[in-house]
Amino acid sequence: MTVEATAKNREPFQERPQGTDVTSASTNDIEFRSVAKRYGSVTAVSDINLAVPKGAFVALLGPSGCGKTTCLRMIGGFEQPSEGTVHIGGQPMNGVPAYRRPVNMVFQQYALFPHLDVEQNVAYGLRQMRPRIPSAEITRRAREALDMVRLGGFGKRRIHEMSGGQQQRVALARAIVNKPKVLLLDEPLAALDKKLRTAMQIELQSLQRELGITFVLVTHDQEEALSMSDFVCVMSTGRIVQMGPPQEIYDRPASLFVADFVGKTNRIAATIEPGAGAVRLANGVGLAKPARANGTTGSVTVALRPEAISLVRNGSATLSGTVTHRIFLGSSVEYSVDVEGLGDFLVTADRRSLDERDLAEPGERIGLSFDPNALHVFPA
């Protein structure tokens, strides 16, 4: 990235080239500079350059084994980078143990202390502080934190008397009570059911705004990453493959992997002749080349979001096929449509009316219509 990009500090994410001397470090709560982590001969992550500005809500998103948790653990101080440095609040953190870092973590499965009650769990961090905080002050702040996560009055409960969602909030209170610079969240919602998860997503978001501290969320759930964070950092096999605001990640995936992993996608084999203004799909259908395709030529894979396709019953369709499956989801319907020469297409259709005749039936011949500009072209 150029000097220009560094200068306009509005750009929230800056990928730093190796060896750049960063003087504006204090505006960033977390920085990874050329970080790599190896376990013996296995490389967990490599070439991680990342700068998270103060007060951002960042999601590290990727499939399991992509290195996102390793990155989080390097911020927390549970792992030390094999190469490069992790900075927190402008300070290099290499060799600094977890208990001296100004960060707190909400662990996967929460890791609450089973031998302490709810309030003692929340007060644990405050009790470690030196100089010591007076007991009454600790109690007051622990209760305040519990109120904040709407668990006021639950202080004397044992951990095993709390439901999963309540335990999750105890873990949250236990972390935020220490007023960390950065809050780390390791798959915090994975153990909750869908309804609770949605509620917690909203709660986390408003809590982050209220506290104004930097949140770093690790998740494999793209919906969670997109819905909660300001910035998403997509990782694959130990590397960052794309960073940006959620809508940019979704609308302009940088690679086929991102397109596939973030949201559902249809992959279509196609070719682009050099100089030609058209994309020729594998079944011979030619389409106007999307503006974003740039100079990509030869064999390509075209990605198309299921919701970008509409099913039409008249003849004006781009492609046509046979409905093989219909999955009714209530507010929307997912169809699997077999298009000759191209295979199965996934199509998501919002329900526009209560009229049952609007639903396509399995076995029905149907047209697929979409804007060629909705296509994403990637080298095959």
Next chain:
Amino acid sequence: MRSATNTKRNLVTAALVAPAAAWLAVFLVLPFMAMLVFAFGERAPEGGYQAAFTFTQFANLPTRAAAFWNTLLLAPAGALLCLLIAYPVAYYLAVKADPRYRLILVSLVVVPFWTSLLVRTYAWMYILGSRGIPNLLSMIGIEDVRMLNTPGAVLLGIVYGYLPLMIMPIYVSLEKLDRRLLEASADLGGKPVSTFFGVTLPLSLPGVMTGVALVTILLLGEYLIPQLLGGGKVFFLGNALVDLFLQSRNWPFGSAIAVTLVAVVVVVLMVAMRVAWKVAGTRQVDLV
């Protein structure tokens, strides 16, 4: 339907428990009853038991005060000494040791059990006896060191013989300890020492209690170690019982001592269990 399955389940339970229950009834409860009866009886002129109802035997207990004191002092002291030595070992095995070698290291703890305790304690007799360490010490000018037949020798034998029994339960409870709780403590600013006293130790208390109770109870009935390493000088109730039953054939007095000892064991056990349960009640959660 439901009661039928319940009946069946009860039958299965009964069938599973019956052998052990029968065994205990015949070889534990009945002898103990006999012992209770004997304790209130009199010694027959030619030795053994003679029917009577008297508290004489219990009134005579103070004549064996030394054995009581030795037992009630050295058994808990030995258990405590075992604990102090066993905890770091168990901690190393469960937390610090390389997982690849853990199994080997843990089995090494049990290896001493492959040889009889008698043989191993005999070896200590020679090591501590006049031809052992005191002999070596006299070579460098330190004369007249008595090691054998002292409380120290008995304690050493106790630690040597019972250490594995203390290491194992502590190792198990530390091994079950969720590592993420230690990380959580560090994350919340807990230095290693406060993490140990705030998380590791309280969560391993059930193992500690089990170990202490196990070793203490076994030690209360210990015979071999005081016999060999304490000589006639440091003796336990076990040694007194052997004397009374086999030498002077004073069964009623022996029974009274045994009954009193059992009463003490029961009290120790109840206290230990109460403490262990109190802690264990909260331990269930981290298994979920």
